[in-house]
Amino acid sequence: MMSPTIRPARIDEHEEIARVWMNSWVSTGLESASNFLLAKLRARISLETEQGWSLFVADQDGAIAAMLALHLPKKYLDQLFVAPEYQALGLGRRLLAFTRQQLPNEISLRCVRENEKAWRWYEREGFTFETEQVEPMTGFVMKYYRWKKETTP
Numbered sequence: 465m466m467s468p469t470i471r472p473a474r475i476d477e478h479e480e481i482a483r484v485w486m487n488s489w490v491s492t493g494l495e496s497a498s499n500f501l502l503a504k505l506r507a508r509i510s511l512e513t514e515q516g517w518s519l520f521v522a523d524q525d526g527a528i529a530a531m532l533a534l535h536l537p538k539k540y541l542d543q544l545f546v547a548p549e550y551q552a553l554g555l556g557r558r559l560l561a562f563t564r565q566q567l568p569n570e571i572s573l574r575c576v577r578e579n580e581k582a583w584r585w586y587e588r589e590g591f592t593f594e595t596e597q598v599e600p601m602t603g604f605v606m607k608y609y610r611w612k613k614e615t616t617p
Contacts (some may be wrong), residue, residue: 468522468529468555470562481521481531482506488530488545492579496605517542520562524556532559534566541573562590569613577605 473481482505489505490497512533513519516568522530529550533543541563546555563571576584587593591609599606 467470467526468550470520470522470532470559473519473521475529477521477528478506478509480528481519482509483545484528484531484547485509485545487548488551491548491551492576492581494576494578512542518537518566520559522546522550522559524550530555530559534561534563536566539567539570539572541567541571556585557589560576564611571611572609574606577607583607583609 472501482502485505486497486502489501495501509517509519516537518534518536518586520532520534522532528547530546531543532541535538535542543564544556544559544563546559547560573586573591575586577583585592586609589611591611594608594610596605596607598604
């Protein structure tokens with residue numbers, strides 16, 4: 465199997481991107497799949513792309529294996545979700561390397577405190593924990609992280 469191609473998402477892919485996002489999120493055990501959740505994510509994709517998201521997908525022979533949402537002006541990695549069937553294959557690291565090409569000096573992000581697998585991975589990838597706070601819209605406690613390119617003196 466060839467490695468997926470990371471490319472900008474197309475508008476006609478938003479439904480499939482929302483499905484990948486939902487299935488990956490559900491794989492954390494923090495929420496159950498539902499038509500409501502799928503519709504909420506689909507609406508968020510439209511809203512966020514209108515408000516500045518740069519949305520990318522990992523395309524595996526026409527199937528979307530992962531989604532990546534960056535807010536470049538804010539130096540913010542907003543969403544990185546790999547479909548369950550493509551997890552543990554190094555795709556997350558490829559997406560993070562791609563993110564570092566887009567944001568070479570600094571990246572901030574947040575993730576749900578109960579998603580220990582995610583935040584431990586970000587820590588292993590060089591992100592530094594800064595703070596945590598409750599997200600009022602969801603009630604989840606969010607952990608905030610930052611990565612900065614090391615500068616040589």
